[in-house]
Amino acid sequence: MTMSAASVRTQLILLQPTAFCNLNCNYCYLPDRQNSTLMSDEVLEAAIKCTVNSTLATNEEDSVDTTLLWHSGEPLVAKLAHYEKAVSYLKQYNIENKDIVLAIQTNAILLNQSWCDFFLENQFRIAVSIDGPEHIHNKNRVGWDNKGSFSKVMRGCELLKKNNMGLFCITVLTRSSLEHPNELYDFYKEHEFYRVGFNIDEIIGVNQRSSMKGSDTREQDEAIATYRHFMETFYQRWYDDGCPFQVREFDHLHQVIKMGPECIADHYNNLSSTPLSSVAIAADGDITTFSPELATGTLADPKAFVVGNILNIKQFSDLLPNHNLQQLYRDIFKGQELCAKECDYYAICQGGEPCDKFYEHGTFAASSTTDCTLSVRTLTDVVLKKVIENGSPTQQTL
Ligand code: SF4
């Protein structure tokens, strides 16, 4: 489990230009979302420089895609000038024109035509956080006034559609939304989303309870059965309709099934278990790695998982000797070893998300979590069953 600086390939750089969010979703894991401090130009410039320094030229043999993703709090709170500067720093430092994808995860409330023009001109990929139809979305995605945000988010979605930017959304599934597979399916289809991804309500950061986790075995079995029914129903509607949009989780599992478990390890690298494959940079320049959610630290110590600051490094591999990083890697590796020993799905998931293990069990040296029971084990069983029953959807429209 030792790593050399030369083997570090940072594929995902998550920028948190502010911890502040204009929403106050019930399941949000961020502890500091009323802190409106913005990332300084100095931190932004250092982050862009370090990203370019850490990315191999496109024609180098083991170059990998690099994505610079602006993420929560609400990234649009940082105003257009922040992004204009980011693009100008990229032009200044990326003289070899390395492949760096620009992306943003937003609740879309602050979008206007100026944002759309800028994103189109600079080829940003936009993903919107929306939880489905109004009565489902508004249950959890509320503002600081506790009012539902559906109409404001949909206004942003309509603007993206009007600009032909395509609608990609991430939906957080809760126990109550699992009761509505048909309504969710109809919603994505009616509003012409081209891609949908499902996260689940999880115990992470300050979100100390999850609607998906039962308090005893009977409740947990019920939650699994409800999740299975949701996915089976959703999949069948989607398949029978000719797969009119992409579903991130189905796509991944179709590829895995096509490839066969023996080849998967060669093609999939669990970014969350590999040091510095993904990094999160907070507004003050502090860096965390492994799961981005670790940027929230622990309740007692928000900086518990910080492994350095962007102002002190030239490339991400400079962080490799950091004591905190090495300790985290040892603990996460123990968790992976447990997974490899205990779990039949290891080839597919390669040890899951360290943050889920820590926030659910209080240690990284653990295996099964609520998320992996649902999003890996149950979902794999559903997709496998559906492929056996229906045939591969690649024979249809995908
Ligand atoms: S939009 Fe995202 S960052 Fe903001 S409160 Fe909701 S979950 Fe948290």
Ligand code: SF4
């Ligand atoms: S499904 Fe869960 S238990 Fe299995 S390898 Fe993944 S994280 Fe580990």
